[in-house]
Structures are given as C-alpha cells and as structure tokens.
Amino acid sequence: MGYIAMILRKPPYGDINAAEAVRHALGAASGDWKVSLILVDGGVLLAKQGQDDTGTGFTNLESTLKDCIDMGVDVYADYLSLALQSVKEEELPDGVQVKNESDIASLLKEADQTMIF
Amino acid sequence: MLVIVRSAPDTVDGRRGIKMARDLAADVVLLQNGVYFLQQEHLEDLGFCRTAYVLSDDRKLRGLDPADADRRAKEITYDALVDLMSESNNVVGMF
Amino acid sequence: MGKTMTLYLSTSPYSYENTLTTVRLADSALDKGHTVNVIASADGVYCFLKSQKAKGITNAEEEFSRLIQKGLKVFL
Numbered sequence: 001m002g003y004i005a006m007i008l009r010k011p012p013y014g015d016i017n018a019a020e021a022v023r024h025a026l027g028a029a030s031g032d033w034k035v036s037l038i039l040v041d042g043g044v045l046l047a048k049q050g051q052d053d054t055g056t057g058f059t060n061l062e063s064t065l066k067d068c069i070d071m072g073v074d075v076y077a078d079y080l081s082l083a084l085q086s087v088k089e090e091e092l093p094d095g096v097q098v099k100n101e102s103d104i105a106s107l108l109k110e111a112d113q114t115m116i117f
Numbered sequence: 118m119l120v121i122v123r124s125a126p127d128t129v130d131g132r133r134g135i136k137m138a139r140d141l142a143a144d145v146v147l148l149q150n151g152v153y154f155l156q157q158e159h160l161e162d163l164g165f166c167r168t169a170y171v172l173s174d175d176r177k178l179r180g181l182d183p184a185d186a187d188r189r190a191k192e193i194t195y196d197a198l199v200d201l202m203s204e205s206n207n208v209v210g211m212f
Numbered sequence: 213m214g215k216t217m218t219l220y221l222s223t224s225p226y227s228y229e230n231t232l233t234t235v236r237l238a239d240s241a242l243d244k245g246h247t248v249n250v251i252a253s254a255d256g257v258y259c260f261l262k263s264q265k266a267k268g269i270t271n272a273e274e275e276f277s278r279l280i281q282k283g284l285k286v287f288l
C-alpha cells in the first residue's frame with residue numbers, strides 16, 4: 001500500500017502520544033504498509049527496557065514496541081537524542097536501529113506519508 | 118514548601134518548576150515525566166540542592182534505574198506523598 | 213486530624229497521565245482519613261461522563277465512581 005513514516009517526539013506515559021504512535025504503527029503494519037517508527041527527542045525513552053506498569057493500568061509500551069518490531073515495523077532511534085536522553089545503545093531492545101540526522105532525513109524523504117506524534 | 122514537577126527536563130515547564138523550587142528554597146517531588154530529572158546532572162545543573170523526592174511507581178513505569186533514584190532523590194509512595202503534602206505549609210504544582 | 217485536599221483536574225481523561233495521578237493521590241488521601249475534593253474544569257469534566265470504554269489506561273469513569281463511593285467530593 002505504500003510506505004509510512006511515524007515520528008515519536010514525546011516520552012511514554014506522560015501523554016498519549018507514544019501509545020498512539022505504537023498503536024497506529026501496529027495498525028499500519030497489519031494493513032500491509034511498510035512502516036518506520038522513528039524515535040527522536042524524548043521519544044527515544046520509549047525504547048528503555050525494564051518498564052514496570054504494575055498497578056498503573058497502563059498498557060506496557062516496552063512490550064508494545066517489541067510487538068511492533070515482531071510485526072515488521074522498522075524502528076529507528078536518533079543517535080543524538082539517545083545521548084541527550086541518557087539512553088545507551090546497548091540498552092536498546094534487539095531490532096532498534098540507531099541512525100543519525102541525515103539517515104532519518106533520507107527515511108522521511110522516501111516516505112509516502114508521515115505522521116508526527 | 119513543596120513544588121511538584123511532572124514535566125520532563127527538556128521542557129520549559131519542568132525547568133521552571135525546578136528553578137522555582139531552587140529560588141524559594143523548597144523541596145521538589147518528581148512524578149510523571151518529571152522523574153527523568155533523575156538522569157544525568159539535571160538537578161545540579163539548575164542549581165537545585167535541596168531534597169528531591171521521586172514517586173516510585175512513576176520511576177518504575179519508565180524503566181529508570183533505581184540507583185539514580187537512590188543517588189539523587191528519596192523514593193516515595195503515593196501514601197508518603199499525601200503525608201508530605203499534608204505536612205507542607207504550601208504545595209505548588211504541578212509544573 | 214484529617215485535612216482537606218483539593219485537586220484541580222483540567223485535562224481530558226485519556227490524553228495525559230494526570231487522570232492516574234489524581235486517582236492515586238485521592239485514593240491514598242481518602243485511605244488516610246482526609247477530606248478530598250476534585251474540581252474538574254475545562255476538559256477535566258470529560259472524566260465524569262458515563263459509558264467510557266477505556267482499556268490499557270486508567271478508566272476515569274470506573275475509578276472516579278469507586279472513589280466517590282469512598283467519599284470523594286467532585287465539583288464540575
């Protein structure tokens with residue numbers, strides 16, 4: 001159906017953006033879109049491991065991100081944002097690829113549609 | 118005096134809350150995205166040197182290292198937060 | 213002796229974490245014997261609509277209904 005790039009700029013849980021990004025990424029992937037989920041700014045915090053949702057009622061977004069990867073969504077994290085948000089590359093789950101700004105610009109240039117969360 | 122900060126360190130609101138606490142010699146409670154102030158030297162960089170409390174559930178939800186909480190803040194439950202708020206003469210928030 | 217805690221909620225139920233924070237704070241304060249008021253204003257009033265279907269996030273209707281049974285006072 002085409003290629004859609006989704007950019008997540010906000011950290012998980014404080015607002016609905018991260019949950020919406022992964023929800024729409026899963027929906028698009030199941031609808032035969034090629035999907036890239038690009039984590040920038042606070043959005044890279046979605047890829048932190050060890051998120052414990054006990055007692056909060058929240059869907060665990062660490063698990064949902066892994067579901068995205070399993071469903072074939074290409075997940076990218078911005079190199080500079082990782083450094084600024086204190087997320088080490090070795091902390092990232094398998095399947096999350098680290099890219100620099102120009103790589104991300106190329107991904108967006110190729111996309112038929114872009115959504116920003 | 119207690120200032121409650123719910124916004125992340127890369128936001129105007131979050132930084133304003135910490136700076137206000139610094140200027141008013143108040144303690145801070147970090148919750149929601151405010152728990153990311155535990156990372157790096159955010160609190161020190163803003164000149165904050167009083168007591169920081171962090172809401173345990175919100176730190177765990179985000180997968181933040183408990184060692185950061187131990188080093189920079191006192192971890193509290195909602196019950197302890199209610200006690201802090203009821204004992205404080207003034208509560209400002211949430212930034 | 214119990215004090216009075218008044219919480220101001222002005223955000224919609226499912227776009228921010230404020231719903232969960234308000235519910236958990238009110239719950240703890242009620243358990244401790246305090247009087248708890250929630251003043252809902254602006255989009256906060258949507259937390260008190262009936263027939264909400266939320267899953268995977270704090271269901272505002274269910275949680276606030278439970279707290280009202282426990283003594284929470286709500287002002288819209």
